[in-house]
Amino acid sequence: MNQRAQSQPTPPGLLARAWDSDFLWSFRHSPVAILSSLVALTLIAAAVLAPVIAPQNPFDPAQLDLMDGLTPPMTPNEVTGRTFLLGTDPQGRDMYSAILYGARISLLVGFASVVFSMVVGITLGLAAGYLGGRVEALIMRIADIQLSFPAILVALLVFGIFRGVVPPAQQEAATLWVLILAIGLSNWAQYARTVRATTMVEKSKVYVDAARLIGLKPFVVMIKHVLPNVMGPVLVIATINLALAIIEEATLSFLGVGMPPTQPSLGTLIRIGQQFLFSGEWWILFSPGLALVLLALSINLLGDWLRDVLNPRLR
Amino acid sequence: MLAYVLRSLAQGAVVLVAVAFIAFSMFRFVGDPIANMVGQEASMADREELARRLGLDQPFPIQFLHFLGNALQGDFGISYRQGRPVSALIAERLPATVELAVLSALFATVLGVALGVYAAIRRRGVLANAVMTLSLVGVSLPTFLIGIGLIYVFAVELRWLPSFGRGETVRIGWWTTGLLTWSGLQSLILPVLTLGFFQLTLIMRLVRSEMLEVMRSDFIRFARARGIPARVIEFRHALRNTMIPVVTIAGLQLGSVIAFAIVTETVFQWPGLGALFVNAVQFADVPVMAAYLVFVAFVFVVVNLLTDLAYLALDPRLRAAAPKGAR
Helix, strand or coil: CCHHHCCCCCCCCCCHHHHHHHHHHHHHHHHHHHHHHHHHHHHHHHHHHHHHCCCCCCCCCCCCCHHHHCCCCCCCCCCCCCCCCCCCCCCCHHHHHHHHHHHHHHHHHHHHHHHHHHHHHHHHHHHHHHHHHHHHHHHHHHHHHHHHHHHHHHHHHHHHHHHHHHCCCHHHHHHHHHHHHHHHHCCCHHHHHHHHHCCCCCCCEEEHHHHCCCCCHHHHHHHHHHHHHHHHHHHHHCCCCHHHHHHHHHHHHCCCCCCCCCEEEEEEHHHHHHHHCCCCCCHHHHHHHHHHHHHHHHHHHHHHHHHHHCCHHHC | HHHHHHHHHHHHHHHHHHHHHHHHHHHHHHCCCHHHHHHCCCCHHHHHHHHHHHCCCHHHHHHHHHHHHEEEECCEEEECCCCCHHHHHHHHHHHHHHHHHHHHHHHHHHHHHHHHHHHHHCCCCCCHHHHHHHHHHHHHHHHHHHHHCCCCHHHCCCCCCCCCCCCCEEEECEEECCCHHHHHHHHHHHHHHHHHHHHHHHHHHHHHHHHHHCCCCCHHHHHHHCCCCHHHHHHHHHHHHHHHHHHHHHHHHHHHHHHHHHHHHHHHCCHHHHHHHHHHHHHHHHHHHHHHHHHHHHHHHHHHHHHHHHHHHHHHHHEEEEHHHHC
């Protein structure tokens, strides 16, 4: 007894224990995870801090000088002599600042729409899995139909309905919210399916019976007891969906049914840049395109890694 | 077997009616159909006259039945924006999209299966690994960036291929085809590559992993023991058994072919249905949106049915089980 107590090391601190946990161990041993999280975090931090670190506010016409227009990257403008890291667009807008502000909008739409579809999907999935019966049949049928239609098609439809219902004068201000709604609504079904499947497994476990026996209401059992146990797979889907949502937003904006040029996201910047592809001003398109690919790719790789770590069956 | 086919048919019909209902609700409740069709100065009498002619004064279920009846005859009303029958617009643009989608599906399937088999057989080869890495990057690239990249390389820098449109087309009856002229064929190359790329990477990865799985199974080991040549085992025995999941996924992927066709057609200003739909969304042209939705659902149902039939052809177990009404 005495000996065992002596041989046991002093209990390590919380940080040290976290460092030694399975999760961080596999993180430290995966170069892909480290690199992609570094890239993703840098881009997210740059986007969040855009008002602080951007050389100019690309939305403030007073800060733009038309004479700076179409300056190539890293070379001084022939007239004004100013140099821009990533060049300028025809209005003399600094591309570097525009990308920082654009990534801000792309990330905002991405995060908000993922949260929105998560809330909708989890609620419906929990209800379907826990309540069963008619509710389940109805919800899962709708999810089936939704899943067989491509997300971008659903988002386009939501957007088209918005254009038909909201008067044109208010459309520009509402676009951001409609994008979040459209992308969120086109991605909830996957969460609902996963949550339902996990809920059905959890439901039959003893702890749920125990919670029911002490007289808790179904709603409380669902939220306080079942929900925490279904969050693992949900987080994996959410990470991968974040990359998909960012690409979806960029695609919608590129198609001309997303953010307007006055408030450009990365997709809008690419749409604008495409017009200059033939006249040789490649940088207007290239740098927002690269930013988008880096953002989507790093989050995607992170999501893949997370899936492998949290799903022991695949190891 | 008949029961199996009939059940697929019935499910398809339910989906079609559900989608038609959504399309009809859009048509009925998004915007005011009458205000969109008559001018600003129309009198109340004119409006009522039009409402009666369109059947809008009747109860909702009757209106829906009318809509269904008209849709069955291919009549989806008149485009708000272009003032022409939606059916004519769709018929005009259908050939462009069908040629693009079929060619890119063909390109993706043929090359995808070939590359997938190669990557599975030469699992440790340099070329096979290069192909796999490239496909991983390809999955994360948005379609429109692939299209723009191809345009930049082959149309702007090298000037080998046209960057937009269908080129010259030949009219055969009501169908227009770009397959019979040199410029038409040239114009097809970049859009087909763009649209097919995502499918290609997907099919390739799927064929590879399925093939690796099958190659590990007992019947392949026995075939080897019998001294059957490797080529015959790989293509006659292994490949055939990988085709069932591949057909499933290829069928399910049709949805994304249509979705990416919307994007591809916009990038290349391809005069197809996807571009028509994007325009309709921009201007809230509800009849065109509704018709496109029903059209897409119809294609889905047909392809799902074909996929089910392909199972029957590929998997003898299904043919044996079906008459008993099993499953």
